[in-house]
Amino acid sequence: MSALTETPTVARPSKRLKNTPTPKVAKESPLSRVGAMTVMLVFTLYFLIPIWWLFIAGTKSSAQFTSTNPLWFADFNLFANIGNLVAYRDGVFLKWMLNSALYAGAGALLATLFAGMAGYALAKYRFPGRELLFNIVLGGVLVPATALALPLFLIFSQVSLTNTFWAVFLPSLVSPFGVYLTRIFASASVPDELIEAARLDGAGEVRTFFTVSVKLMFPALVTVFLFQFVAIWNNFFLPLIMLRDETLFPVTLGLYAWNSQVNQIPELRGYVLIGALLSIIPLIILFLLLQRFWRNGLGAGSVK
Amino acid sequence: MSAPALPAADARSAAPRSPASGQARPRKIKVAHPRAIAIFIVPFAILFTLFYLVPIGYAIYQSLLVVERDGTFGKATEVFGGLTQYLLVFQNGPFWAAIGRVLAFGVVQVPVMLGLALLFALLLDSPLLRGKRFFRLAFFVPYAVPGVIAAIMWGFLYSPNLSPFTAITGNISFLSADLVLWAIANVVTWVYVGYNMLIIYSALLAIPTEIYEAARLDGAGQLRIAWSIKIPLIMPAIVLTGIFSIIGTLQLLAEPQVFRSFSSAVTSTFTPNLMVYSTSSIPNVNLAAAFSVVLALATFVLSFSFLKFTQRKEGK
Numbered sequence: 229m230s231a232l233t234e235t236p237t238v239a240r241p242s243k244r245l246k247n248t249p250t251p252k253v254a255k256e257s258p259l260s261r262v263g264a265m266t267v268m269l270v271f272t273l274y275f276l277i278p279i280w281w282l283f284i285a286g287t288k289s290s291a292q293f294t295s296t297n298p299l300w301f302a303d304f305n306l307f308a309n310i311g312n313l314v315a316y317r318d319g320v321f322l323k324w325m326l327n328s329a330l331y332a333g334a335g336a337l338l339a340t341l342f343a344g345m346a347g348y349a350l351a352k353y354r355f356p357g358r359e360l361l362f363n364i365v366l367g368g369v370l371v372p373a374t375a376l377a378l379p380l381f382l383i384f385s386q387v388s389l390t391n392t393f394w395a396v397f398l399p400s401l402v403s404p405f406g407v408y409l410t411r412i413f414a415s416a417s418v419p420d421e422l423i424e425a426a427r428l429d430g431a432g433e434v435r436t437f438f439t440v441s442v443k444l445m446f447p448a449l450v451t452v453f454l455f456q457f458v459a460i461w462n463n464f465f466l467p468l469i470m471l472r473d474e475t476l477f478p479v480t481l482g483l484y485a486w487n488s489q490v491n492q493i494p495e496l497r498g499y500v501l502i503g504a505l506l507s508i509i510p511l512i513i514l515f516l517l518l519q520r521f522w523r524n525g526l527g528a529g530s531v532k
Numbered sequence: 533m534s535a536p537a538l539p540a541a542d543a544r545s546a547a548p549r550s551p552a553s554g555q556a557r558p559r560k561i562k563v564a565h566p567r568a569i570a571i572f573i574v575p576f577a578i579l580f581t582l583f584y585l586v587p588i589g590y591a592i593y594q595s596l597l598v599v600e601r602d603g604t605f606g607k608a609t610e611v612f613g614g615l616t617q618y619l620l621v622f623q624n625g626p627f628w629a630a631i632g633r634v635l636a637f638g639v640v641q642v643p644v645m646l647g648l649a650l651l652f653a654l655l656l657d658s659p660l661l662r663g664k665r666f667f668r669l670a671f672f673v674p675y676a677v678p679g680v681i682a683a684i685m686w687g688f689l690y691s692p693n694l695s696p697f698t699a700i701t702g703n704i705s706f707l708s709a710d711l712v713l714w715a716i717a718n719v720v721t722w723v724y725v726g727y728n729m730l731i732i733y734s735a736l737l738a739i740p741t742e743i744y745e746a747a748r749l750d751g752a753g754q755l756r757i758a759w760s761i762k763i764p765l766i767m768p769a770i771v772l773t774g775i776f777s778i779i780g781t782l783q784l785l786a787e788p789q790v791f792r793s794f795s796s797a798v799t800s801t802f803t804p805n806l807m808v809y810s811t812s813s814i815p816n817v818n819l820a821a822a823f824s825v826v827l828a829l830a831t832f833v834l835s836f837s838f839l840k841f842t843q844r845k846e847g848k
Contacts, residue, residue, distance in 0.1 A: 256660055256754060264660035271652070272670050275726065278685055279673060281696050285688075298696030342576040349572035355563045361573070368584050370775075370835050372783045374805050375828035378812055378820055379587035382594060399583040407576065433568030462678040464786040469809070480680040480786075487684050488793045501688070504681045511676035519669075 279508075286505040290498045309502045321503055323475055324482040328461055329510070331478055335400035336456035343403045344449050347410025348441060352423065362411065368404035377465045384470065395470040396478070400460045406452035413448035414441065450521040454514070461511060479507045588828075594821035610818075617822035626801040627823060631830070633713060634803055638781035641717040646773055648721070649728035654758045656729070657736040668733070671726035679723060683790035686719045691794060707795035716787050720780075728773045735769035736762060771842045775835045782831045785809070 281298060287306040288296065296302040313321050350362050380399055384390045418441045426436040467481045474482065483503050486496045598613030621627060652671060656664050688694050690706040706715040747757050785805040791798045800810040804827050812820035
């Protein structure tokens with residue numbers, strides 16, 4: 229396990245970002261510069277063309293979707309399309325987006341809190357069973373979430389929790405990876421002397437955590453939040469297996485359901501496309517808002 | 533001394549544990565702040581137990597049961613069947629075909645994806661590029677697209693009559709039985725390259741630049757520095773991305789499930805997880821549980837041996 233526990237990228241958050249780079253540049257040949265730029269530009273096309281195509285598709289009427297150049301604008305119907313999508317079936321799409329935001333937002337927030345507290349305790353206190361607990365949690369990092377979905381379904385159906393909000397929400401509150409990450413980060417960035425000082429000032433342990441340690445652990449906590457948010461937002465198997473009532477669906481499951489009915493109801497194709505476009509915007513905004521955190525924090529890796 | 537509230541709490545909860553306080557046996561460690569520790573640990577521990585340990589245990593338990601009927605139409609009862617389900621798993625041709633399929637997928641897709649991610653990260657870290665910030669963002673954007681949505685998009689892009697690339701899709705049928713696995717591999721690669729690139733890139737940023745000075749003085753070029761200094765130093769990050777990729781590969785579900793509506797070549801037994809899903813909805817819960825357990829074990833063993841293997845190579 230030591231490669232996992234000793235990932236240096238977490239322990240020493242990028243020194244070079246602060247006292248910025250500009251290493252003394254040995255002269256690079258123009259040929260390698262051109263080569264490097266070419267590689268990157270070609271792959272930029274590979275990564276962005278599908279999204280560009282989706283955007284263009286979202287701006288077209290269904291008649292023009294097949295009859296005009298797929299990579300360039302025709303009549304600009306984006307807002308009409310969005311209006312139709314939102315109106316379709318009493319606005320079920322908006323309900324899905326809200327569900328996703330709730331599952332992922334509230335779920336990731338609580339998961340981060342619980343993981344942060346546990347990771348902090350594992351890093352800063354000595355108690356019997358500490359290493360055992362940490363190793364069990366580390367094993368949990370390697371257990372794929374999809375392997376848990378079926379047994380969770382069986383258990384939840386016995387306590388009549390399937391097809392409820394809680395069936396998807398509760399399991400997403402656990403982030404073993406978050407415990408692993410916050411433990412490593414807390415050992416490296418919350419000095420024992422500071423906790424001692426807080427004790428001398430008369431602060432309780434819990435208060436010290438929330439007022440002092442949380443601030444020092446903030447980059448790690450934001451990273452855990454982002455990873456958990458993305459994991460829940462992208463989660464497919466758990467809602468697929470748990471939910472029947474479409475008003476509880478997250479947006480991924482809703483669009484999947486529409487897409488598998490396109491053959492029977494052709495008008496759904498347009499809704500799937502514009503819905504797909506809208507569904508990726510929140511994550512892009514979140515990444516842009518928090519980018520200085522994920523840039524540093526990503527070094528710790530994540531659960532796919 | 534510390535706060536008045538806490539020593540009191542310590543004394544109270546520590547008292548029952550070591551009644552002869554002061555002359556506690558030397559091996560017994562006295563735990564400071566037990567109440568705070570409990571407050572920090574218990575919420576996670578409960579959730580982890582309920583939603584990780586209990587399901588794992590329950591899956592193992594279910595996989596050991598078989599359904600017996602009195603006659604053809606009799607009442608079904610679950611009885612202990614030992615390893616019966618596991619025998620069925622091992623005799624199940626489609627399951628092993630599915631395992632073989634995802635292994636073939638992983639052997640090709642994971643090295644391609646991580647190779648590209650490493651290449652991009654090294655280029656971003658080299659002085660060769662301009663506009664690094666733009667590339668970093670552009671390559672990372674697909675990660676914001678959930679697997680299901682990415683599969684739907686690419687499903688359209690591959691479809692001969694809807695694709696913007698009819699010149700290509702008219703001649704190569706990406707959704708045919710021969711190619712659909714690799715069409716899916718492309719979707720997964722598209723989503724995760726930028727993400728892996730950033731993990732590796734931030735490991736590169738953590739290397740202090742002074743390390744390169746000597747190499748540069750000796751006249752080493754970028755390629756030499758990358759190969760002999762950077763790659764060995766970022767091995768842990770590469771191993772991490774490798775492990776997460778292995779886990780992801782064996783668990784393939786969303787992408788092939790979506791592709792079923794674009795291509796009849798993707799059957800309900802295409803990947804192991806699809807088999808779990810379709811078996812459980814038949815329903816044969818016990819067999820599905822056994823599939824799950826075997827799959828989780830396989831994932832664990834594969835990730836773990838990958839870790840050990842790469843560690844041994846590093847530590848030589």
